[in-house]
Amino acid sequence: MEELVYQQLKETVYQETMDNGLKVFLLSKPEMAKTFGIFTTNYGSIDQTFTPIGKDEKVTVPEGIAHFLEHKLFEKEDRDVFQDFTKLGASANAFTSFTKTAYLFSATSHIEENVETLLNFVQDPYFSEESVEKEKGIISQEIRMYDDQPDWRAFFGTIQSLYHEHPVKVDIAGTVDSIQEITKDDLYTCYETFYHPSNMVLFVAGNFEPKAMMNQIRDNQNQKEFPDAPAINRSYPDEPATVAKKENSITMPVTTAKALVGVKEDVTELEGDELLRAELLSDMILDYYFSKSGPFYEELYENDLIDDSFSYETELDRQFGFTILGGDTRHPEQMTKRIKEMLHELKKESISKEDFTRMKRKKIGQFMRALNSLEFIANQFTHYHTLGVDLFDVLPVIESLTTEDADEYLKHWIKDEAITVFQVKPQ
Amino acid sequence: MKLTKETLLNKQGYRLHILPSDKYKTISIVAKFKTPLTREGITERALLPHVLQKATSRHPNVRSLQAALENLYGTALSSDGTKKGENHVISFRMEVVNEAYLNDQEPILEEALELFNEVLFEPKKVGEGFDPQIVEREKQTLEQRISSIKDDRMSYANLRLMDHMCEGEPYALHVHGYLDDLKDITPESLYKYYEQMVQNDMLDVYVIGDLDQAFIEKMTDRFFIREGSQNKDNDQVSVSKKIDKVEEIVEREEVNQGKLHIGYRTYTKFGDDDYYALQIFNGIFGGFPSSKLFMNVREKHSLAYYAASRFESHKGLLLVFSGIDPNDYDQAKSIILEQMEAMKKGDFTEEQVEETKEQVIHQLQETMDNANGLIEVLYHQMISGAEMPADQLIERIRNVTKQDVIDMANKIELDTIYFLTSQEGGE
Numbered sequence: 001m002e003e004l005v006y007q008q009l010k011e012t013v014y015q016e017t018m019d020n021g022l023k024v025f026l027l028s029k030p031e032m033a034k035t036f037g038i039f040t041t042n043y044g045s046i047d048q049t050f051t052p053i054g055k056d057e058k059v060t061v062p063e064g065i066a067h068f069l070e071h072k073l074f075e076k077e078d079r080d081v082f083q084d085f086t087k088l089g090a091s092a093n094a095f096t097s098f099t100k101t102a103y104l105f106s107a108t109s110h111i112e113e114n115v116e117t118l119l120n121f122v123q124d125p126y127f128s129e130e131s132v133e134k135e136k137g138i139i140s141q142e143i144r145m146y147d148d149q150p151d152w153r154a155f156f157g158t159i160q161s162l163y164h165e166h167p168v169k170v171d172i173a174g175t176v177d178s179i180q181e182i183t184k185d186d187l188y189t190c191y192e193t194f195y196h197p198s199n200m201v202l203f204v205a206g207n208f209e210p211k212a213m214m215n216q217i218r219d220n221q222n223q224k225e226f227p228d229a230p231a232i233n234r235s236y237p238d239e240p241a242t243v244a245k246k247e248n249s250i251t252m253p254v255t256t257a258k259a260l261v262g263v264k265e266d267v268t269e270l271e272g273d274e275l276l277r278a279e280l281l282s283d284m285i286l287d288y289y290f291s292k293s294g295p296f297y298e299e300l301y302e303n304d305l306i307d308d309s310f311s312y313e314t315e316l317d318r319q320f321g322f323t324i325l326g327g328d329t330r331h332p333e334q335m336t337k338r339i340k341e342m343l344h345e346l347k348k349e350s351i352s353k354e355d356f357t358r359m360k361r362k363k364i365g366q367f368m369r370a371l372n373s374l375e376f377i378a379n380q381f382t383h384y385h386t387l388g389v390d391l392f393d394v395l396p397v398i399e400s401l402t403t404e405d406a407d408e409y410l411k412h413w414i415k416d417e418a419i420t421v422f423q424v425k426p427q
Numbered sequence: 428m429k430l431t432k433e434t435l436l437n438k439q440g441y442r443l444h445i446l447p448s449d450k451y452k453t454i455s456i457v458a459k460f461k462t463p464l465t466r467e468g469i470t471e472r473a474l475l476p477h478v479l480q481k482a483t484s485r486h487p488n489v490r491s492l493q494a495a496l497e498n499l500y501g502t503a504l505s506s507d508g509t510k511k512g513e514n515h516v517i518s519f520r521m522e523v524v525n526e527a528y529l530n531d532q533e534p535i536l537e538e539a540l541e542l543f544n545e546v547l548f549e550p551k552k553v554g555e556g557f558d559p560q561i562v563e564r565e566k567q568t569l570e571q572r573i574s575s576i577k578d579d580r581m582s583y584a585n586l587r588l589m590d591h592m593c594e595g596e597p598y599a600l601h602v603h604g605y606l607d608d609l610k611d612i613t614p615e616s617l618y619k620y621y622e623q624m625v626q627n628d629m630l631d632v633y634v635i636g637d638l639d640q641a642f643i644e645k646m647t648d649r650f651f652i653r654e655g656s657q658n659k660d661n662d663q664v665s666v667s668k669k670i671d672k673v674e675e676i677v678e679r680e681e682v683n684q685g686k687l688h689i690g691y692r693t694y695t696k697f698g699d700d701d702y703y704a705l706q707i708f709n710g711i712f713g714g715f716p717s718s719k720l721f722m723n724v725r726e727k728h729s730l731a732y733y734a735a736s737r738f739e740s741h742k743g744l745l746l747v748f749s750g751i752d753p754n755d756y757d758q759a760k761s762i763i764l765e766q767m768e769a770m771k772k773g774d775f776t777e778e779q780v781e782e783t784k785e786q787v788i789h790q791l792q793e794t795m796d797n798a799n800g801l802i803e804v805l806y807h808q809m810i811s812g813a814e815m816p817a818d819q820l821i822e823r824i825r826n827v828t829k830q831d832v833i834d835m836a837n838k839i840e841l842d843t844i845y846f847l848t849s850q851e852g853g854e
Contacts, residue, residue, distance in 0.1 A: 008528065008530070009452075009528065010528070025777045029450075031448075031449050031450050032450055032796050033792040033793070033795065033796050034793050072846075080722075080726065082716040082717055083717055086715065086716070086717040086782050086783055087787060088785075089716070089782070089785030089786055089788065089789045090789065091716075091786070091789065091790070092716075106789075106793060108788070108789045108792040108793060109785065109789070109790060134729050135729070136729075137729030137730070138725055138731070138732055139732070140724075141730070141731050141732040141750060141751065141752065143685065144683045144684040144750070144752070145684050145732055145733075145750045147683045147684070148580050148682050148683050148684050149580075150578055180508045206721025244694075252681075253680060253681035253682075254575070254578045255574045255575045255577055255578055256571055256574065256575045256578065290495040291493065292489055292490070292495075293489075293490050293493035293494045293497055294490070295490075298489070298490055301564070302564070304564075304567060307479075307567075307568045307571050307572075308568055308572075328571065328575060330571070332790065336611050347810035358494060358497045358498050359497070361497060361498060361499075361500045361501060362497040362500070362501035363501065364500055364501065364524070365499075365500035365502065365503075365524045366530075367452050368453060368500070368503050368524045368525075368528060369452075369503060369522055369524070371452050372451045372452055372453060372797075372798070373797075389726070426683065
């Protein structure tokens with residue numbers, strides 16, 4: 001067990017890689033009542049084409065299968081795992097993203113048993129034809145719920161316009177049609193390939209004694225047998241740097257139109273701290289121009305092109321990246337036109353030292369606030385870990401950024417062929 | 428479980444609550460203005476927090492104010508208006524990084540408190556009112572927010588259920604206000620309302636974090652003075668309407684998924700002796716994934732992705748909500764009603780009661796780990812006159828018996844069934 005001490009933040013992380021390859025991180029917070037544990041596999045909706053473990057040929061599985069598998073891991077031959085956590089006074093949940101599937105619990109008692117339950121249920125799949133069929137109705141309603149959410153439709157519509165081929169354009173839950181094709185055997189194929197401990201991370205944060213906890217986890221893992229895992233062979237289509245569609249729209253029964261401007265980010269060269277720096281710079285630049293203190297926000301807001309639903313985000317991950325800005329608007333055409341112009345104007349912009357210092361302070365404060373949440377620490381630490389970044393290095397990396405870095409980023413960021421516009425129009 | 432020690436001080440025009448806690452890297456300050464819920468004033472109260480957050484005497488525009496917050500290490504400022512039973516509460520929240528975690532030694536907290544005071548008590552004034560440009564723009568934004576409520580189907584269905592079920596009761600009032608009233612608001616009339624609110628609302632100020640109590644008192648004495656206000660309690664006690672007959676209402680919109688929302692009256696409020704039994708009742712009925720609603724509507728019949736219940740603590744309501752296929756209305760409805768009948772008959776085990784207690788206690792402890800969560804718990808207690816330390820609260824929950832839960836179930840009465848469905852969907 002290795003100890004990572006972060007002086008300024010007064011935090012210590014304990015880490016160990018188990019013999020089977022599972023990476024475990026523990027953060028002890030005795031001042032909290034709660035413990036939060038999250039068990040994550042580096043497998044999400046974009047991992048649709050791969051060579052299954054023990055096979056030679058690539059397969060492409062139905063859309064939405066990672067998410068379907070997440071649902072089905074909770075059901076065992078004789079019980080529903082939710083009940084196991086319930087009996088231990090804990091609450092459990094799970095989520096699937098583009099690149100990850102995660103299982104989690106939060107508890108204020110029976111911490112050891114809850115960690116044990118988490119490890120055991122994820123590492124002991126039981127899929128049957130009958131239960132796979134039953135789940136189709138539930139997930140269909142989940143998809144229908146999202147179909148009625150204009151913000152989700154706008155977000156996904158934008159991503160679909162950004163990408164030609166890449167499976168990031170496929171809705172994480174799949175479609176009502178695509179999930180009908182899923183079989184029990186598909187689930188086992190995906191499970192065996194992507195749920196090997198060497199592809200997974202366990203993070204537990206909260207009220208426990210780290211040494212005893214690590215021993216318990218080690219014992220648990222040593223009792224289980226896993227085959228040796230060859231490297232996972234995932235395959236993704238070639239994706240051009242251009243956007244698939246420069247503009248697109250849907251109509252929905254909404255009162256107010258929604259419009260988003262999307263920027264396709266090139267992440268092929270980015271890894272580790274480089275990726276972190278790109279993410280921070282892009283956040284800080286967006287903050288500087290498009291947050292409520294920003295000149296662009298002011299202009300858009302004063303001219304009634306945006307309202308307080310306006311937001312922006314940059315997401316950089318393995319395989320893909322995007323920046324999306326927008327929200328509700330009464331004037332979608334003017335709004336998207338003006339935001340596009342603003343993005344192009346960034347090339348010629350430069351941020352003063354004083355303003356950049358302000359943005360750094362803002363970022364540091366945001367990060368500190370986020371650290372109040374065990375969930376944030378555990379999720380984000382895991383996410384960054386799979387990308388070769390240490391969450392607690394965020395602080396020194398922010399400190400190290402200079403106005404030159406920002407100006408350089410501004411100069412090369414926006415390319416016309418990487419911009420798309422998506423609208424949700426009222427019927 | 429460690430209790431948070433609260434110091435309560437009666438200050439000039441407000442109650443100051445100081446909560447030392449080492450759980451956070453930030454210090455949170457929350458100011459709560461409470462008044463009886465009435466149609467007159469509700470629209471002003473929806474608008475006011477947005478206007479106050481745009482400019483102060485020293486910061487004449489939003490960019491200047493936001494930049495000041497950013498310089499204070501991204502201090503977060505937010506506000507919201509909520510119903511607490513038949514009362515309305517506006518909360519202003521500020522969260523500041525604890526100086527102990529920063530490299531440079533600046534008096535961030537002091538400056539932040541000064542700024543917080545400015546936002547609340549020293550707004551930008553033009554003539555006898557607020558800045559007309561700001562008011563005009565915020566009126567537009569609020570107008571848009573009111574018209575877009577429909578776009579979020581779940582909130583809209585809930586709003587419509589309340590419209591029908593609580594018609595004529597203050598609780599049915601919309602927190603976003605009303606378009607009819609909005610158009611008559613002027614910068615001067617809004618300022619008058621503001622002065623009245625500052626004078627007459629019941630004000631509680633909470634400060635929580637790893638803090639020096641004497642310093643906080645010194646700072647609040649310097650910055651927070653409410654001249655001439657008596658800070659009298661003005662609680663409007665809510666009365667539960669007797670139910671003459673169960674209403675069933677079907678409304679149609681362009682939706683993919685139907686929203687089935689059912690309202691019951693519990694005749695039990697926060698602070699009542701049987702409130703703890705209500706918590707356990709709700710847990711077994713629809714509060715957790717182990718509940719009857721989740722197990723039957725979702726797991727057994729695959730009719731929904733979500734089917735759950737929650738209760739309104741200050742009004743005595745129990746609300747069921749589920750997203751279903753428009754054609755499954757009758758089946759879903761009868762399954763939900765059957766679950767209530769089962770509760771009334773005591774069709775659940777002692778073991779379920781015990782497990783649910785642990786779940787409810789876990790939820791409470793988890794809430795109290797969070798700064799805002801803890802403040803909410805304490806504030807609820809305060810305004811209901813039911814102050815109780817956490818260990819006593821937990822003991823009360825532990826003391827609930829199966830018979831208490833059955834009694835509670837039999838006290839609960841069905842009031843209104845509301846279904847938001849598609850144009851062509853069945854009933």
